[in-house]
Amino acid sequence: MAKASHYFSRPQSAAAQALANVIAGGISLTDALPQAQARVKPSRRALVQALCFGTLREQESLSFLRDGLLNKPLPRREADIGALLNLALFQILRSPTAPQKVVNDCVAATRELGKSWAAGLVNAVLRRFLREQEQQLARLDTAPQWVRHNLPKWLCHRLEKDWEKHPAQDAQGILSKVSAACLAHPPMTLRVNLAITDRDRWLKQAAAEGITGRRCQFSPVGVILDNPVDITALPGFEQGAVSVQDEAAQLVTGLLALESGQRVLDACAAPGGKTLAMLEQTSGLQMTAVDVDDVRLQRVRENLARAGQKAELVVADATAAHLLWREPIFDRILLDAPCSATGVIRRHPDIKCLRREADIANVKQIQAAMLDSLWKTLKPGGRLVYATCSILRDENDRQVKAFLARQPQAKLVPFDAPWGHDTDMGRQILPGENDMDGFFYAILEKPCAN
Known part of the structure; x- marks a missing residue:
C-alpha cells in the first residue's frame, strides 16, 4: 500500500482505498473518505466522493458482476483491487467517461496502489466486461433477490419476514421501495x-441567491432544496434561521406535545438537531441533552450556540439514566435510540457493509436498557417518544411491545398521521417515501398516580 503522504494522480486509486477501508476494514465512509480525498488534487475530490457513494449504493450487484468475471475469488487482503474493479464497473455503467479511459485509469491505479501484479487482471476483467456487457448484465435477471435489490442478504430476508403479514402492504413491494430509495440521491x-423567519420568506430570500426549493409536505417548518448546497451558502444559517434536518426527524416535535415550562430530556442527543428543534418551537422549556460521547456532545453545544439557544448538556450513558436522576423529574423524554440505521442507507450506503445481522441482538439490548432506565426518570403523567431511524421490527414494534410487557403500567398512545404506515405499536416511515428517511415513532405515557 502506498505511503500516507503519497498523492494519487488518479481518483480511482483514492476511491478504491477508501472503499477497501470500508468493506474490509470496517471504517465508516465518513472517516475513510476525507483521508482518501486528501490524497488527490482538490479538483478531483468530488469525483472520489461520487465513485465511493455510487459504488457502495450498487455494491451487491457490482460484486456479483465482478465475481462472475473472475476465475477465482480475490483474497480478502486484496480488497482494494476488488473495490477498484467494482468502481470501474460502476463508472462504465453510470458515468459519461469513455469506457476505454476507465480501463486505462484503473489499470494505472493498480500501480499507484502498490499492486502492479493486478494490472493484467484488471485489464482482462474490464475488457471482458466491455466485450460481453449485454450477456453479463443479463445475469442480473436471475441473480438472487438481494443482489437485484442491492441490499445485504440478511436485510432482505428480515424485511420480507417483517412485512409478509402486514394487512395493507406487500413484502415484495416494500423491498422494491426500499431498494429504489437506497439507490437514489437523497434531498x-x-x-x-x-x-x-418563516418558510415562504426564507424561500424567497434563498431564491434571490440562486437557491430554490419547496415546502415539505408534512413538517410545518420543513423545506426541501431542489439541489444540495454548502451549508455556508444558506441564508441565515450562521444566525440559526435554518438547520439541516430530514423531514422525518422534524416530525418528532409534534408527537411530544411540548408546553412551556416543561422539563425535557433529549437522550442520545448528538448532534443536537432535535434538541434545537424543540427549543425553537416551544419557548420556556427546561432542556437537558444527554450523550455518551463528549466529542459528539460538542456538536450539540455548537448547534445551540449558532441559534442562540441554551440547554443543560450532560455526558452520560442513557442505559444508566436512573442512576443520575434518581427521581422522576422529566415531563417529556425523547429517546432517539441507537439502532441499525437501516432507514438512512440512502445517505450512508456504507451501512450495508458495516452492519451485520448479529449486531441487531446487541443494539436491541441497549435500546431495552435505555427504555427501562429512562422510564424511571419520567414523571407520572409524562410522555416518552421512542424513535429510531431503523426499518426493522425487532428494533421498533417488537422492542416497544417487549417494553410494555416489562412495564404493564405504561400506556401506548395510538396516533394517526398522514405520513408513514400504521404498525401495532407506532408508525413506520419507509426510506424515500415523500422524500423522507426511514423512521419509526411510538408514544408512551406514564399514568398519573391514583
Missing part, C-alpha cells in the same frame, strides 16, 4: 426556525 432538507 437536502432544512428546518426553518420560525422564531427568526
